[in-house]
Amino acid sequence: xxxxxxxxxxxxxxxxxxxxxxxxxxxxxxxxxxxxxxxxxxxxxxxxxxxxxxxxxxxxxxxxxxxxxxxxxxxxxxxxxxxxxxxxxxxxxxxxxxxxxxxxxxxxxxxxxxxxxxxxxxxxxxxxxxxxxxxxxxxxxxxxxxxxxxxxxxxxxxxxxxxxxxxxxxxxxxxxxxxxxxxxxxxxxxxxxxxxxxxxxxxxxxxxxxxxxxxxxxxxxxxxxxxxxxxxxxxxxxxxxxxxxxxxxxxxxxxxxxxxxxxxxxxxxxxxxxxxxxxxxxxxxxxxxxxxxxxxxxxxxxxxxxxxxxxxxxxxxxxxxxxxxxxxxxxxxxxxxxxxxxxxxxxxxxxxxxx
Numbered sequence: 001x002x003x004x005x006x007x008x009x010x011x012x013x014x015x016x017x018x019x020x021x022x023x024x025x026x027x028x029x030x031x032x033x034x035x036x037x038x039x040x041x042x043x044x045x046x047x048x049x050x051x052x053x054x055x056x057x058x059x060x061x062x063x064x065x066x067x068x069x070x071x072x073x074x075x076x077x078x079x080x081x082x083x084x085x086x087x088x089x090x091x092x093x094x095x096x097x098x099x100x101x102x103x104x105x106x107x108x109x110x111x112x113x114x115x116x117x118x119x120x121x122x123x124x125x126x127x128x129x130x131x132x133x134x135x136x137x138x139x140x141x142x143x144x145x146x147x148x149x150x151x152x153x154x155x156x157x158x159x160x161x162x163x164x165x166x167x168x169x170x171x172x173x174x175x176x177x178x179x180x181x182x183x184x185x186x187x188x189x190x191x192x193x194x195x196x197x198x199x200x201x202x203x204x205x206x207x208x209x210x211x212x213x214x215x216x217x218x219x220x221x222x223x224x225x226x227x228x229x230x231x232x233x234x235x236x237x238x239x240x241x242x243x244x245x246x247x248x249x250x251x252x253x254x255x256x257x258x259x260x261x262x263x264x265x266x267x268x269x270x271x272x273x274x275x276x277x278x279x280x281x282x283x284x285x286x287x288x289x290x291x292x293x294x295x296x297x298x299x300x301x302x303x304x305x306x307x308x309x310x311x312x313x314x315x316x317x318x319x320x321x322x323x324x325x326x327x328x329x330x331x332x333x334x335x336x337x338x339x340x341x342x343x344x345x346x347x348x349x350x351x352x353x354x355x
Contacts, residue, residue, distance in 0.1 A: 002059040003043045004084075004131060004138050005033040006115050007052040013173045013338055013349075014052035020179040021050060029085060031115060044142045049181075049204055051172030054119055057131050057138035070098050070130070073139060078107045079128040086114040094132065119143035157227050158194050158220035166193070166260050170338070172200040175258050177333070177351060178300045182206040185255040188294070190242040190287060195221030197258050198237075202230050206256070211240040211248065243286040249294045257291055260304040263345060273308055277315045280306065285320045288352075292328040295354040301329070307337075307346040318348050330355055 005025065007014040018025050018033055025035035037043035040058050047056045061069040070079075081095045095108045109127055111117050122129050122143050129140040152168040159165050175187065175197065182205025189197040192210030198221065201208040210232075212218050218239050225232050240248055242261070261284060264276045284305065291301060305318035321331060333351035 001039060001043070002034060002036055002136065002138075003047075004028060004057040005035065005047060005050075005053060006055040006057070007031050007033070007050070008054055008169070013170070013177075013336070016336055017050055017052050017173045017176045021176050022046060029114070032084070040141055047142060048144075049172075050176060051169040051200070054144050055116070055122070055140055056142040057129070058141045059136055060130075060139045061137040063132050063135055063137050067094065067097055067101060069137065071101055073130070073137070074098075074102065074106055074128045076126040076128045077105075078109050078125055079130070080109045080111050080117050080122075081130050081132065082111045082114070082116040083132050084114070091132075116140070120146050152196075152199060152228070156194070156224040158224055166196040168196055168200060171196040171258075172204070174260070174302050174304070174349065175200055175204060175206075175256070177336075177349065178256055178258070178302050180256055180300065186253060187256045187258060188245075188249075188254045189259050190240075190245060190257060190291070191259045191261040192221050192237070193217050193260075195224045197260075198225060199228060199230065201258070208236065209249070209254075210237045211242065211245060213239065213241055215239050242283075243290045245290060246293045251293055252296045254291075254294045254299055255296055256300050256302070257295065258302045260347070261287070263304075263306040263347075264308065266345075270310055273310060273315060277308060277317060280317050281320050284317060285323055285326060288320065288326055288329070292354055297354060299354045300332070301350075301352040301354075303350050303352070305348045305350055307348055309344050309346060314346075316348075318350050321350060321352065328354055 007018065022035050025033040028034040037046065043058065044056060047053045060073055081091050083090050099108060109117065109125065116129055116131060117127060121127060122140055131138040149168060185206055186209065187201040187206035188209045190211050192198055192212045194217065195210060198208040198210045210221055218237055222232050222237055238248055264280055268276050308315040318334060320326065329352040332353050336349040337346055339346040
């Protein structure tokens with residue numbers, strides 16, 4: 001059974017996440033992928049795990065000049081028709097012909113862009129939403145839970161801007177870039193901050209463990225987790241230097257480490273940037289060395305490294321993975337970048353595998 005997956009287009013990480021979690025998905029225009037799955041429920045399960053996923057549409061009929069299938073497919077008071085690739089005039093023509101078949105019992109809602117209606121409109125206004133390709137008709141069968149994402153993004157008890165706030169969808173994507181599924185595996189965030197990665201890991205089915213050198217951050221993580229009915233205890237959330245986790249965790253006990261570490265003080269004076277980068281590199285190298293003790297063989301590290309951009313130079317910190325003193329890892333992925341336009345700190349994602 002064929003499906004169309006619609007993803008967010010405000011960052012460049014969607015391609016990588018979809019590729020890691022649905023390897024056989026193929027692009028169907030920007031921000032849209034096509035893939036096959038045995039049934040709707042299984043496709044929804046796969047899609048709902050993605051941080052970038054917005055909507056999922058399932059194949060319902062072959063397309064053609066006969067529009068009578070719509071009389072059976074429209075099962076809500078409102079409906080919307082979009083063509084892929086987008087042709088607004090054709091969409092209106094098709095909608096007009098459908099209206100002739102249906103009469104005035106249903107209301108046509110105009111889609112604002114290539115991707116049809118926003119997920120909020122589809123759910124709030126109870127819309128039967130359709131996408132017509134050259135040979136198929138797809139109907140939206142799932143939308144992301146916008147209210148839940150907003151709660152995790154804006155309404156947790158603690159969000160420390162000075163410590164850095166990782167958006168929940170980015171945290172979810174970072175985990176999914178590993179290519180793993182939760183299924184009881186153990187995920188560790190060694191710079192857990194306010195717990196964003198831990199929350200997403202828990203929702204994906206991982207057993208989550210968090211550490212941070214700041215007691216305040218651990219307390220904030222615990223409060224944020226508790227607000228979402230996620231339990232924690234001193235064995236799963238604790239204060240620790242990221243390079244001394246062997247004091248708290250058993251050897252070979254962790255399947256996946258996902259972390260955005262301390263990225264340096266914001267607005268650092270230009271003349272102090274080189275020293276800051278040296279300090280960060282030392283911190284990262286020490287942490288990476290120690291993690292080989294707690295990672296299982298084949299265990300993965302998904303880590304964010306800052307690139308500091310100045311007018312004259314871009315400073316890299318990910319070069320620590322090339323340090324001859326760092327043993328025990330193979331580099332799976334490097335150079336995956338994301339940032340806001342004009343940002344002076346660009347985030348580079350690196351994926352390592354312990355051998």
